[in-house]
Amino acid sequence: MSAEPTEMPLYLSLAERLADLASSGSLRPGARLPSVRALSEQHGVSISTAVQAYRTLEDRGVIEARPKSGFFVRRPRSLPPLPATTRPPPRPVTVEVKAIADAVYDLLGEPGYVSFGAAAASESLYANERVRRALARSARREVDALGRYATSLGAVELRQAISRRALNLGCELDHRDVVITNGCTESVALCLRAVTRPGDIVAIESPTYFGFLRALQALGLRAVEIPMQPRSGLSLEALEVALDTQPIKAVVAVPTVSNPIGSVMPGASKKRLAELLQRRGVPLIEDVICNELAPTEEARRAVRAFDRSGNVMLCGSFGKTLAPGLRGIGWVHAGRWSREVANLKRSLSGAGSAVVERAVAELLTHGGYDQSLRQLRRHFAEQVGAARQIIGAAFPSGTKVTDPSGGYVLWVELPKAVDAVELYRRCIEQGIIVVPGPLFTTSTRYRNALRLNAGAPWTADLEQGLRTVGLLAREIAAGR
Ligand SMILES: Cc1ncc(COP(=O)(O)O)c(C=O)c1O
Structure with a gap:
């Protein structure tokens, strides 16, 4: 269900401030962060709030803990590789749309979700x-x-x-x-x-x-x-x-x-x-x-x-x-x-x-139409680029992602242990929509794949949502 807007907990607002400093470059990749005690003193928060803030940033892939050395801003990982050529079964089958497809389809237009669902771009980008x-x-x-x-x-x-x-x-x-x-x-x-x-x-x-x-x-x-x-x-x-x-x-x-x-x-x-x-x-x-x-x-x-x-x-x-x-x-x-x-x-x-x-x-x-198309192409390329970066930083290692030549949807191949339908369900509980891979085939392939729509200009909510998808995928990959 979509979450009602609530006041942000202290640890989260502290994590957001630190994440902003990292993404603006004020905290450079590789920079050492204050100790938990120093952070709690600097910001007048309890030790457990400081710990929770760092854990959140670790989960998002923004920082990393190095044993006996403390916390550091993570160096961005190189972008994930492209998926391999697909290998569907060669035999024809009578097409039967899967039951899960109806459930996903009905959700696609629902308001109140952070949506990477329908392959539709944001209204705000059009003339x-x-x-x-x-x-x-x-x-x-x-x-x-x-x-x-x-x-x-x-x-x-x-x-x-x-x-x-x-x-x-x-x-x-x-x-x-x-x-x-x-x-x-x-x-x-x-x-x-x-x-x-x-x-x-x-x-x-x-x-x-x-x-x-x-x-x-x-x-x-x-x-x-x-x-x-x-x-x-x-x-x-x-x-x-x-x-x-x-x-x-x-x-x-x-x-x-x-x-x-x-x-x-x-x-x-x-x-x-x-x-x-x-x-x-x-x-x-x-x-x-x-x-x-x-x-x-x-x-x-x-x-x-x-x-x-x-x-x-x-x-x-x-x-x-x-x-x-x-x-x-x-x-x-x-x-x-x-x-x-x-x-x-x-x-x-x-x-x-x-x-x-x-x-x-x-x-x-x-x-006007040609000019608007030129702008759309530029926006989509930027949005797709930003989403790929976040996927590189926040998704489980071993994730692969397409680099589309135009348009705004991404195909993400997760490690084999990640069941995309389970991930879809966990995402829905967090108010986030993604489309699981099995919808795009008549076969049993793509159980560990997702389609993500990057058709909307990047906002803090979307970035947070995509990082949460990555976190949930990492949890499933770790058997949690
Ligand atoms: C490749 C492709 N073809 C067709 C459609 C549907 O087109 P329409 O909305 O015009 O029926 C879509 C919608 O996402 C699409 O991605």
Whole structure:
């Protein structure tokens, strides 16, 4: 349960002051700290309060006790190494979302927690005023639209704006084939429906975004998981073997800033992937939701940019780049399957809101969006860097963590002894949300992994929360 705010105990406020001195550099790494007795005298606190303050700082990894010498400010450990390439089981399985996934999912949006849960960035980082003004202008301008029943597959202005922006991903899309959806989730589900039947096998990344597992389950599909390398993403060699040995009907992937690994496939690999799937006649459902958050033009390029055959179905939305609250507006350009996907959309959910769609079109078209994206990329890189440092200092030794090329989620691999579901439970008791690794696979892998969202600007609460996650992980590792 989330803790009610209470007055800070004396030992904690003393620990906070010392931690501030260490993080500002006033107390330098390696510096010797006063003895417990001297600390208690300097600050007018009891010996036990001074001891508790030092213990807290030790637990957080800020200081260390050296036998017979006293307490010292810890030298920052080097950053943790990257996890190894993943090794999911090679056989396909019918997708069944785990029971724990529902519990975690329901918690993700709950207020009152220190949250490293949902892969959503803080509202404060987005150009909210621009979004509000665009929505208000659209509502004023489109008086007609409010009174009219929309029947199209999306406002033409938005479809045009999406095809213009797709040029940044190296893709030329005919706007008449772009369909506006209820978010990227619906885009992917429509594509899956267009190219598979229940019981078919779909290749997915491992670990994968858990929303895809839900879509596969809902459609009665089987999944075969493909290994991921933490920097370059999907293993093409493993995918080729899977294609050789199993009747795979589609591949669902996030080649640019994957979730949860944060990898970006190099351009040459994207080209190989496009060619491989084209040769095999297997469609790629490419999620480009985070492409604009990748650091370079080259990295932002989609696999679709290398496809000449209409074999790549492109899915996107705006909840990560424009405003978290616009998550409900997505799009799909389904390549060769554009007509099927348009018809599925007509059958399954119909038209959206023209007022909102035209506001989004304006936001994508008129200045400001590119500048806001540049700022987002900078903020996310800083936040991710800060979180990695804290993980290095406060998590158990042997912890590994990704170094994502854009975006704001981290994948943390803890020592084998740390059960991430147990860690998740202990975190909840402390009012902290993390997402345990088993949610990102159909297999029994990733029991010792976590996804952490670093999408919010760094605050004392977040830092403290992340250090507490590290402390709890260290306790589990030590069998406590
Ligand atoms: C890779 C990926 N695809 C799709 C989604 C869901 O997109 P939407 O909110 O537009 O449905 C998410 C949300 O976190 C995601 O990380």
